[in-house]
Amino acid sequence: MTNRILNWCFKKSIWVYHVNTGSCNGCDIEILDVLSPYYDVERFGIRLVHTPRHADALLVAGPVTRQVRERVLRLYDAVPDPKLVIGVGSCTSGGGIWHDSYATCGGLGNVLPVNIYIPGCPPRPEAILYGVAQALGIVPKQVEAQAYIEE
Amino acid sequence: MDARQLLLGTFYTLVFPGFLFTATVGLFLTWVDRKVTAIVQSRKGPPWYQPYADIGKLLAKRMLIPHGSKAFGFLIAPLLAVTGATLSAVIVLLAVLNPESGFLGDLIVLIYLSALPSIALVIGGAASRSPFGAIGAGREMNMILSYEAGFLLSMITVMIKTQSILFSDIIAYQNTNGAMVFSLSGLIAFVVAMFAMQAKLGFLPFDIAEAESELIGGPLAEYSGSGLALFRLSRAMTFVSIPAWLALMFLGGIEQTPLSLLGFLLKFLAILTVCILVKITHARLKLDQALRLFWGKIMIASLAAIILALIGL
Numbered sequence: 394m395t396n397r398i399l400n401w402c403f404k405k406s407i408w409v410y411h412v413n414t415g416s417c418n419g420c421d422i423e424i425l426d427v428l429s430p431y432y433d434v435e436r437f438g439i440r441l442v443h444t445p446r447h448a449d450a451l452l453v454a455g456p457v458t459r460q461v462r463e464r465v466l467r468l469y470d471a472v473p474d475p476k477l478v479i480g481v482g483s484c485t486s487g488g489g490i491w492h493d494s495y496a497t498c499g500g501l502g503n504v505l506p507v508n509i510y511i512p513g514c515p516p517r518p519e520a521i522l523y524g525v526a527q528a529l530g531i532v533p534k535q536v537e538a539q540a541y542i543e544e
Numbered sequence: 545m546d547a548r549q550l551l552l553g554t555f556y557t558l559v560f561p562g563f564l565f566t567a568t569v570g571l572f573l574t575w576v577d578r579k580v581t582a583i584v585q586s587r588k589g590p591p592w593y594q595p596y597a598d599i600g601k602l603l604a605k606r607m608l609i610p611h612g613s614k615a616f617g618f619l620i621a622p623l624l625a626v627t628g629a630t631l632s633a634v635i636v637l638l639a640v641l642n643p644e645s646g647f648l649g650d651l652i653v654l655i656y657l658s659a660l661p662s663i664a665l666v667i668g669g670a671a672s673r674s675p676f677g678a679i680g681a682g683r684e685m686n687m688i689l690s691y692e693a694g695f696l697l698s699m700i701t702v703m704i705k706t707q708s709i710l711f712s713d714i715i716a717y718q719n720t721n722g723a724m725v726f727s728l729s730g731l732i733a734f735v736v737a738m739f740a741m742q743a744k745l746g747f748l749p750f751d752i753a754e755a756e757s758e759l760i761g762g763p764l765a766e767y768s769g770s771g772l773a774l775f776r777l778s779r780a781m782t783f784v785s786i787p788a789w790l791a792l793m794f795l796g797g798i799e800q801t802p803l804s805l806l807g808f809l810l811k812f813l814a815i816l817t818v819c820i821l822v823k824i825t826h827a828r829l830k831l832d833q834a835l836r837l838f839w840g841k842i843m844i845a846s847l848a849a850i851i852l853a854l855i856g857l
Contacts, residue, residue: 402600
């Protein structure tokens, strides 16, 4: 019972911290768009916070450059459990056009455990909102994770 | 003190006018504040359960203690804040509901208790080892020293006029002589107290210590999980107790009738509305501007109020 209430609370109140790991600013601008009064995410209890200690979700944009890798790992440790990691944009999903560059880690998946990827270059604000809702389980997922087992 | 009194006291502190009641109402008022802000900014705003969901989520999260922080001070500060907020709410609301239950000097005790949440912020910020916390604690300390002086002087004005440090006497005085704001000194003291209340609640234009956009929450920057939840609860509870306190001190007496209590509720809501409207229409002052305001104009006004009270106006 208590668990169910706390789960509900977590779904209804998600505070995000916006992380730039070397993105070109396209995704950052779209993220800021989501947080503007036009989309008004406070309706869903989503709030931008200014310190990782208050955050429930990291909204990460960029392909994770080698310089920023250590900082991202420290940032991840600074967020109290339970936490979500949401990758925004093509770069976080798989490195984007920097997928084989020596200067990047080629996507967020190589650095942190990611809960959900939101592809797009940049993804539309609606797509980001939809992705966050999927990560929280508010909206059902369209595609289930599949694994091929050889018979 | 027998067992029944002890039980009653525990009930008062934890349930009815104390922790549970004040926290619930305070969080609801926080929602009102957020909703009004959203409407003014032509948004829809959060649903009514938003503050409760926030607190529930924060309580469920892990609380991190940063490396190198002074753990004792860091952990005791949120508890101090909630204790101060709870006890001040108990004293104020009991004075509203049952003035005879007061004790000699409850006004003085209340003045000290109501400063406790701000002092807890200073302790927590200084113990957190974060530069943001340290700067926030320093600013909060400066703010306490400036707004508490004006607030105290406005309270002293009321004490001089009523010749008493008891809530029941102040209510009785207003029942016979009319509301405190209808006298010149009372009016000035009320305005001073409204300024100080805005600063005590940590609202714009005086949220200098927290300053989300420059200090990322100041003393709260390192708090996570239940520590942050307790600080937010204490903030919500002072949001009930301090406007109620001002309504009690300045806006006329109350008798123990439903109509009179309803009137008190309306006065309380009026003070709250002014508070919220000032909050959403003003930008943050810089620290030196706030100090100049409190030690300059407001100090002069409150001294004038005391002198006027002494000569009987």
